Every structure is written in structure tokens, then in C-alpha cells.
Amino acid sequence: MNSSLQIILLSGTPGVGKTTVADSLHQRGFQVLSLNDFIISNGLYFGFDYIRESVIIDEEIVQIKLLNLFSTISGYLIIESHAAEIVPPEFVHFVIILRCAPNILRARLEQFRKYSKAKINENIQAEIMEECLIAAQEIYPAEKIIQIDSSFSSPDEIAEKIISIIS
Numbered sequence: 001m002n003s004s005l006q007i008i009l010l011s012g013t014p015g016v017g018k019t020t021v022a023d024s025l026h027q028r029g030f031q032v033l034s035l036n037d038f039i040i041s042n043g044l045y046f047g048f049d050y051i052r053e054s055v056i057i058d059e060e061i062v063q064i065k066l067l068n069l070f071s072t073i074s075g076y077l078i079i080e081s082h083a084a085e086i087v088p089p090e091f092v093h094f095v096i097i098l099r100c101a102p103n104i105l106r107a108r109l110e111q112f113r114k115y116s117k118a119k120i121n122e123n124i125q126a127e128i129m130e131e132c133l134i135a136a137q138e139i140y141p142a143e144k145i146i147q148i149d150s151s152f153s154s155p156d157e158i159a160e161k162i163i164s165i166i167s
């Protein structure tokens with residue numbers, strides 16, 4: 001067990017700004033892992049769900065590979081994912097849930113993503129239903145979960161807020 005590793009999970013509905021904020025944290029010297037990139041680049045999925053327009057993740061092997069990775073690093077590690085519940089919780093220091101007003105989230109998804117209308121609507125509904133927050137609450141105590149509204153703050157402002165929370 002690597003006791004000096006402290007993981008900050010950065011979760012939230014697709015489009016809330018996880019990748020952009022993670023990039024900003026990386027520019028500020030933090031180690032960052034995109035769980036989606038990790039899964040794809042290591043082939044840790046069974047296939048593609050064409051109805052949900054997403055990969056079908058092999059969660060068991062993802063957890064094994066993550067634990068292998070965790071044994072090799074120390075310090076803070078930011079992991080960004082909308083499926084943060086996959087990350088083994090032992091090392092998780094804080095869970096940051098980025099939130100976004102539904103109309104702003106819709107505008108971002110329409111402008112920046114090649115999603116179908118159905119997929120955009122599914123994500124808006126997930127945000128309204130607080131799915132990522134509820135998934136985190138099922139695993140972590142309330143004091144480890146922090147929500148940050150990304151609707152009217154820049155990614156750099158959000159990164160600074162996260163740094164002040166964890167330090």
C-alpha cells in the first residue's frame with residue numbers, strides 16, 4: 001500500500017469541464033490521469049455500446065491496472081472521469097464533482113461534441129438527476145465530496161479553487 005499517494009477524483013457529467021480543468025491542473029504541476037484515455041489506451045473494455053455511444057468498460061481489470069499504477073507513484077494524482085466510482089476508493093482524498101447549469105451544458109455539448117441529439121439529452125438528464133453526485137455519495141462520506149459549479153467560472157479559476165481545497 002502506497003500511503004503517500006493522494007488521489008483527487010474529478011467527476012461530473014460529460015461536458016462540465018473535467019478535461020479542461022485537469023489540463024489546467026497539469027499546467028500547474030499536478031499529475032493527471034484521464035481514466036477514459038487510460039481505459040482506451042490499455043484496451044480495458046469489452047466493446048462499444050452503439051446505443052449508448054460509449055465503451056463497455058471491463059471494471060475488474062481497470063481496478064487491477066489502477067492499483068498497479070498507484071503502487072508506482074506518490075503525491076497528488078488527479079483522476080478525471082465521469083465514472084469515478086470505478087477507482088478503488090482507498091487512496092481517494094477528495095471527490096470534486098463539477099456541476100453545470102443544464103442550458104449551459106447543452107450549449108457546450110452542441111458546440112464541442114459530435115454527440116447525437118439523444119446522447120446530448122441523456123447527458124442533460126444525467127446532470128439534472130445528479131447521477132455523478134449520487135454515484136459518489138454511495139461510496140464516499142459527505143465531507144470528502146465537494147461540488148463546484150463550472151457554469152460561470154473559467155477552467156483556471158476552478159483549478160485554483162481545487163488547489164485551495166486540497167492544500
Ligand code: DAT
Pocket residue numbers: 012013014015016017018019020021108112150151153154155
Ligand atoms: P468533460 O471533460 O467534462 O467532458 P470538457 O473539459 O471536454 O468536459 O469541456 C467541454 C467543453 O466545454 C470544452 O470544449 C470547453 C468548454 N468548457 C469547459 N469548461 C468550461 C468553463 N469553465 N467555461 C466555459 N467553457 C468551458
